[in-house]
Amino acid sequence: MQLTSFTDFGLRALIYMASLPADQMTNITQVTDVYGVSRNHMVKIINQLSRAGFVTAVRGKNGGIRLGRPAKDIRIGDVVRELEPLTLVNCSHEFCHITTACRLKQVLQRATQAFLVELDQCTLADLIEENSPLYKLLLVE
Numbered sequence: 001m002q003l004t005s006f007t008d009f010g011l012r013a014l015i016y017m018a019s020l021p022a023d024q025m026t027n028i029t030q031v032t033d034v035y036g037v038s039r040n041h042m043v044k045i046i047n048q049l050s051r052a053g054f055v056t057a058v059r060g061k062n063g064g065i066r067l068g069r070p071a072k073d074i075r076i077g078d079v080v081r082e083l084e085p086l087t088l089v090n091c092s093h094e095f096c097h098i099t100t101a102c103r104l105k106q107v108l109q110r111a112t113q114a115f116l117v118e119l120d121q122c123t124l125a126d127l128i129e130e131n132s133p134l135y136k137l138l139l140v141e
Contacts, residue, residue, distance in 0.1 A: 003084055005041075007079075007084045009041065010049055011076070016030075016034055016035075017031075019131075025062075025064030028042050028043055028046055053068045053069065055067065056068040071124040072123050075120050075123055076122045076123065076127075081116065086116075088111075089104070
């Protein structure tokens, strides 16, 4: 399974924010500079993460973005569910004439569920705690 770049950069943005000192705000420009992604793309990602409660966005002069809840409370599976379409194949009758007899869709659904169960075992905190090489790469020590 391959995640979309939207989900990939959403996870990276959360990793960056989780790596910052507690309650430190950042902004979209800093996140885009760290990862070299377009600002327009990151704005859309941060907006969706904010709507889902993973990110808090504060407007104004002293505003910015930060995690919307503690890293230990953000399961990677939940983030992927929020950002990823998770439809591996198009099984609509208009697209596939064997859909009524096809067993592939059930196999793919079970595989997707197993994938998400595995991701649910990991939190954002698991990815960043005691990870000094990560902090050095992100320049957030």
